[in-house]
Each structure stands twice: as C-alpha cells, then as structure tokens.
Amino acid sequence: MNNRKASNEENNVLIHLENVWKIYQMGEVEFAALRGVDLQINKGDFVAVLGPSGSGKSTMMNLIGCLDLPSRGSICLDARDISRLGESDLAQIRGRKIGFIFQQFNLIPTLSVLENVMLPMEFQEVDNGVARQRALELLEMVGLKDRVYHMPSQLSGGQRQRVAIARSLAVDPDIILADEPTGNLDSKTGRYILDFLNELHTNEGKTIIVVTHDLDLIKYAEKVVYIKDGEIEKVEYT
Amino acid sequence: MKLSKAFKHALNMVMHSKLRSWLTIIGVVIGVASVIAIMSIGEGMEQDITSRLSGMGGDILTITPGLSRGRGPPGMYHIDSATATEEEVVLDRTDLQALKSILDISLINTEIKGSVEAYYLGKSGSVTLTGVDQKVWAQITTSEIREGRMLGSADQNVIVIGGRLADDYFDSPLGINKMITIEGSSFRVVGILDDQSTNIYMPIQMAYQVLDDKENDVYDSITVKIKNEDELDYAIETIEQKLMMARHVTEKDKDFTISSSKQVEETRSEMVSSMTTFLTAIAAVALLVGAVGTANTMFTSVLEKTKEIGIMKALGARNRDILAIFLLNAFLIGLIGGIIGIILGYLLSGVLPALMGGGGITGRFASGGVVTIESVLLSLLVAVGIGTLSGAIPAYQASKLKPVDALRYE
Numbered sequence: 001m002n003n004r005k006a007s008n009e010e011n012n013v014l015i016h017l018e019n020v021w022k023i024y025q026m027g028e029v030e031f032a033a034l035r036g037v038d039l040q041i042n043k044g045d046f047v048a049v050l051g052p053s054g055s056g057k058s059t060m061m062n063l064i065g066c067l068d069l070p071s072r073g074s075i076c077l078d079a080r081d082i083s084r085l086g087e088s089d090l091a092q093i094r095g096r097k098i099g100f101i102f103q104q105f106n107l108i109p110t111l112s113v114l115e116n117v118m119l120p121m122e123f124q125e126v127d128n129g130v131a132r133q134r135a136l137e138l139l140e141m142v143g144l145k146d147r148v149y150h151m152p153s154q155l156s157g158g159q160r161q162r163v164a165i166a167r168s169l170a171v172d173p174d175i176i177l178a179d180e181p182t183g184n185l186d187s188k189t190g191r192y193i194l195d196f197l198n199e200l201h202t203n204e205g206k207t208i209i210v211v212t213h214d215l216d217l218i219k220y221a222e223k224v225v226y227i228k229d230g231e232i233e234k235v236e237y238t
Numbered sequence: 239m240k241l242s243k244a245f246k247h248a249l250n251m252v253m254h255s256k257l258r259s260w261l262t263i264i265g266v267v268i269g270v271a272s273v274i275a276i277m278s279i280g281e282g283m284e285q286d287i288t289s290r291l292s293g294m295g296g297d298i299l300t301i302t303p304g305l306s307r308g309r310g311p312p313g314m315y316h317i318d319s320a321t322a323t324e325e326e327v328v329l330d331r332t333d334l335q336a337l338k339s340i341l342d343i344s345l346i347n348t349e350i351k352g353s354v355e356a357y358y359l360g361k362s363g364s365v366t367l368t369g370v371d372q373k374v375w376a377q378i379t380t381s382e383i384r385e386g387r388m389l390g391s392a393d394q395n396v397i398v399i400g401g402r403l404a405d406d407y408f409d410s411p412l413g414i415n416k417m418i419t420i421e422g423s424s425f426r427v428v429g430i431l432d433d434q435s436t437n438i439y440m441p442i443q444m445a446y447q448v449l450d451d452k453e454n455d456v457y458d459s460i461t462v463k464i465k466n467e468d469e470l471d472y473a474i475e476t477i478e479q480k481l482m483m484a485r486h487v488t489e490k491d492k493d494f495t496i497s498s499s500k501q502v503e504e505t506r507s508e509m510v511s512s513m514t515t516f517l518t519a520i521a522a523v524a525l526l527v528g529a530v531g532t533a534n535t536m537f538t539s540v541l542e543k544t545k546e547i548g549i550m551k552a553l554g555a556r557n558r559d560i561l562a563i564f565l566l567n568a569f570l571i572g573l574i575g576g577i578i579g580i581i582l583g584y585l586l587s588g589v590l591p592a593l594m595g596g597g598g599i600t601g602r603f604a605s606g607g608v609v610t611i612e613s614v615l616l617s618l619l620v621a622v623g624i625g626t627l628s629g630a631i632p633a634y635q636a637s638k639l640k641p642v643d644a645l646r647y648e
Contacts, residue, residue: 067552068642088556094641095554106549106645110254122243123554171554 013079014174014207015041015064020073022059022230033059035230036073041209041223043174046201048221049211056230058179061211065098065177066090078174095123099168103180105160107152113139113163114148120170131170138166142196158189165196176200178210182217194220239559248566251539252574259571262528262535266575267582269525270621274583274613276521279590280514282608287507296500297467298378299474301337301460301481303327305492327493329457336484337462342473345374345463348442350456352449356438357419358408365403367420367438369445369452378463386414386429393441396428400435407436421448470498525620528575533628536568540636547636548644557637564633565626572625576618583617584609 022034033056041047041064051057062068063075066082069090074083082093099120100106107116114135121131139148142162152160161181168176176197182190198220200206210217218224218238226233252259304327329348337346347370354367370379376388389398397418404412404427417424425440446454464473474496487493540547547560587609 062642065552067645068640088558091551091554091556094552100552102645106545106552108546108549110250119550120553123239123550123556123559125240167553 012042012044013040014043014045014077015039016074016076017060017063018074018076020060020063020070020075022056022063022068023071033230034063034070037227037230037232039225039232039235041207043207044201044205045207045209046198046220046222047207047209048217048224049209049227050213050215050218050224051227051233052213055227057211057227059230060227061177061179061209064175064209065100066094091123095120096171097173097175099171099173099176101161101164101168101176101178101181103183105152105157105164105184107160107163107167109152111152112148113144113150113152113155116152116163117167117170120167124171126171135166135170138169139163141169142166157185158192161185161189161193162196165193169200173206175207175209178208180212180214181210182212182214187216190214190216239555239562241562244559244562245566247563248570251543251563251567252570255539255542258535258538262531262571263575263578265528265531266525266572266621266625267528267579269521269528270576270579270617271583271586272521272524273518273620274580274609274617275586275590276514276517277613277617278583278587278609280510280518281610281613282587283510283514284507285608287503287510296498297464297470298380298498298500299462299464299470299477300497301329301333301462301477302458302495302497303329303493305495328453329460329494331455332484333460333481333494334457336480337460337477340473340476340480342464342466342469342476343462344465345378347371347374347378347461348457348459349461350442350445350449350452350458352445352452354421354438354448356403358412358416359410361408363407363436365407365436365438367440367445367448369442369449370439372441375439378461382432384430384432386427388429389439389441393428394444395423395425396440397425398429398431398439399427400431400433400437402434403436403438404430423448470501474498525624528621529624529628532568532571532625533632535571536564536629536632537635539567540564540632543636544639544644544647547639548641548647551639551641552645560639561633561637564636565629568629568633569622569626571629572622573618575625576621579621580614580617 017037017039020034020037021032024031024033037056037060039060049057049060059068063070066077066085067090069085070083074081076082077093077097082090085093094100107113108119111119114132117135117138118131121134126134136145136148139145142165144159144162144166147155147159152163155163161184168178178197181193181197185193194217197208197210201208210221222238224236224238226236334346334348337343349371350369352367353364355362356365370389372389372393373391376390379388383398384401385404386398389396397420399412399418412418412427414427414430416427418427419425420438425444431437431439440448446452452458462477464470466473477496478492481494481496482488482492485493547555550560
C-alpha cells in the first residue's frame, strides 16, 4: 500500500508543504506554531491531521486553505507556489479549489439555507439560475430538500453541518478542508457526516483533509498525519 | 461578485439589523428633511417677495387710513381702523388737497375698492372692482396692458380688466369692446391687463355709482408718485408732516399709514434670505450628525459582522466584494434616509408656513414652500454621498480584514 502511494506521488501531488514555518509575534516573544513542516498530499487522498490542541494543526489547516501565509517556506497547490500570492489571488483559489467545513458550521445567519449554499457561487459570478439549480441538487443530496427556505437558526446542529457540506461542494472544489467537522455533533450525526465525506472521496474522487483530535475518524482516512508542537511526528498510511 | 448580488447582500444587512438600520436612517431623514423644508420655505418666500418686488415702482407710496403697527404694506399687519375714537378714519378731499400742495409729488391717484357682481353672457361672478383716477392711473400703475388701452381722461362707462377675467372667468372670452354688466350698469371693455387677475378698473366717479356703500370723495387709498426716487425718505417725511397738519393729528395719535412697498419688501427679502441661510446651516448640522450616525452604525456593523466577513472570505470573497457590500449598505441607508427625508421635508414645507402664517416675517407668505428639483437632487446627492462616505472607512477596514483573524473572531 505504501509503495503504491509513493509511486503515485511524483505526478499526483496536489499540495506540497516544504519547510513551512509559521511564527506569531506575541509582544516581545516569538512563538512558532509550525516549525519546518514538510508534507505532501496527493489528489484523491483522504487525510486526517491529528494532534492535541495547540499542536499547530489549525495553523496548518489555515495555510493549506490559503487563509493565511507562511512566515517561511513554500506551499504549492497544483504546482503553484501560493506563499507569495496577494489576497485577491488567494481568495480566487479559496473560492474555486477549496471547500471549507468548520466545527462551528459558520453559516451566515441572515441568509436562508439555499442562499448559504449559493453564496460561494455568487463570489464566482455563476449565473443565478445555474447556481440555484446546483444548490438545490446539493441540498437534496444531503437530504435537506424540504428545508431550503429555512434559516440556519431553525436547523439542528447536524442539519447545519449538512448545509455546510452542501455549501463546501457548491463550486465543485478539488479539496474539501474540514476543521473538526464532528466536534459539535453527537456521535450518530458525526458518523453520518463522516460517511458522507467518505462517499465523496470514493465516489467523486475529492481530496479530503480533516483536522481533528477525534480518533474515530482515523478509520476513514488513508493517511494520518500526527502533529505535535508544530512538527510532524509521523505519517501513517492505513 | 456581481454588483446586483452585492446589492442584495447589502439590502439583506439593512433588513436584518432593522432597529439599528432604522435608527440610522432616522438620523439621515431628520437631516435631509430639515434641509429640504428650510430650503424650500426660504425659496418659496423669496419667490413670493421677488414676484411682488418686480411689480412695484420704487417711487410709489401708498397712503391708507388707519395706523398700522409698523411701516409695512397694507394688509401685512392688523390695522386699527378705529383708533382711540370710535369715529371711522377715512381719507378724503382735505388729505388730497394737502398732498397736492407737496412739490415732491408728481402724480396722485385716488382709489376705492369693492366687491361687485359682474354678468357676461349669462354667467355671473363676484370680482374686485377698483375705482381709479383715470387721468393718472395709467402713469402710476405697474400693471401692463396686453390688449386695447389704459383708461384715459375722458373715459366714462369703460373698464380695463384683468387677464384671467378676460380669458376664462366667464363661459366665453371677454374681448375688447365687449359689453359687461356690473351691478346693473353696462360697461365697455377697452383694455385687458397682462396679468392673471380678475380685477376690474374703472374711473373712480363711475365706481362711486356702482359701489353704493362708498361716499363721494372718500378714498380707500391714495397712491402718489414722487419726483425723485432717491429722496424717498425725505418725501415720506414731508407727506407725513403735511397730512398730520391737515388731519389735525400728532405723532401720538397718527391715523394714517404711508408705505413704500418696495422698501419694505426689499428689507424683508434680505431678512428672509439671511434667516434661510442661518436655518439651513443649522439643518446642515443635523445632516452632519446623521452622517456621523451612519459612520458609527457602519463601524458597529463591521465589528459585528467580522466573523461573517471571515466566512465570506473563506468562501472566496475578494476584498472588493466585501468593500462593495459594506459600501452599498451605507449607500442604501443614505438613499432610504434621503428619500424619506425629502418626502417628509416636502410635507413639512407645506405645513410649516401655515403654522408660521399668523404674522411676523412670513405674514403675507401664502404660496407655500417651493421644492425645487435642484434642492431635491442636491439633498439626495448629499444624503447618499454622506452615507457612502461615512461608510467608506468602515467598509475599507472590513475589506482588509485578514480571513484567518476574522474567522477566529467571536
């Protein structure tokens, strides 16, 4: 298994972190959240990033998700170095290539379920009719067809996370980046969400990166990255 | 993001913080409404005055019986027709003789005025009849003739009529040389004035016959034209002295009024325009406060929406998308506030003059506020401009938020 992965790496690399440092200036003191991280993630991988809180896994997720830039080192996405790009280009990449799923769901409370799912497509200036159609299909897929005009506050946690998943798929991104997606859910709903992500991975070939400290999640992942004190401890292939 | 979508989200923001949005909008409304109301009332008053000013000779003085409490044109103030004594105060031949002896006066016109029934081709109506001294009226009046001629010295049963009376007061137009019946007597129209009045002018001797209640040689008013307009004040003084002597009254119990309409109106015009400027300045402060309110709301909004800004950025919103949404939000507040403010200001400008109408500076101001297109566009522009401008800094700050920081914000 390891060998097969390794042989594919050459032409299949989607994300490549090379000696990535993230240093925060906290008053007089410098604090390195990441210390020279090297990591490769291939197209179609299901990766779990595991580590205790404060280990730097959220920082790594922010960097991979183009929400932040490294202090040192380079991050290549689709063979393009993003560590020197401007905010506008980063926004473009986020909008087209990455679908985010957050622990807090992060739906816009003043928009309906349908509008929330349509939002990423609006930033990409997708035609309104097309966006609407796509959003409805996605909501049907996550089983919320009868909730499209509800407001997020009218939904349960699991339903909200399903809306968030539908939203993350809106622009059909290559990468789904999930930060503790099950953290705020009971185990049953959590399992539904993970099964759904797994389906996306197997059926649609999406690259899925999940940041978590939930050990349950490991059995879904093909590759588990253990992170501690800003460094990668080990990478396991399951 | 398309502008229409940004607009939708801006509108959504306004709708979802209703109370705060409305409070901010009220701030803008108060500012715009007060500016509009004050500007239009001022404009109305000035137009009113200007229209009357243009129709006035600067060298014409009007003498009326009774003492007004100030030196204003007749009708502007309450006039004590009967002063200390109950006896009616009138202007008569004695006064006329006194005026004739003044060298500064070139022309004297005596007038009586009354309401009469006029009949023409089966239709009748009540109109104002003015009896004038036909020998001088043509030279002293500021009215212009449109058709026919003015009254002449030899005229008897002829009249000059106002433009509206000629055109559409009766069923069919009343033209030159047509006969009209006034209180039972027939008169021939010889001239039509270039105005919009329904007045009838006829020789004063005829008017005495038509208006039963008028006593011969008693005048409702006397207008005089003085020789030198520059010596107006001096002429007023002289006339005052002579008339007081002729009427056996002193400064204390003076029972007549001399008014130079133009002088009074000019002073009033100056007062109105400085008052308008002053009030507009105060209203502008209200508008400024509205702008500060908008800025404050926008800053609060940005703070409150920090997390949402972070989410939107994670979903691919570029800085300019966020900028557009927040700018449009401020624009909308300005626009809504501006529109409501203009409507309210317009309504106020109709109501306020009526409330102020009792006396004082707006005494005879009857035409209501004049809302000009310019003032509407200006206020709307200012409201929208101020709204957008005061939203600019908060919107810029919002757009510059780092996505990772914004997302972490709780």
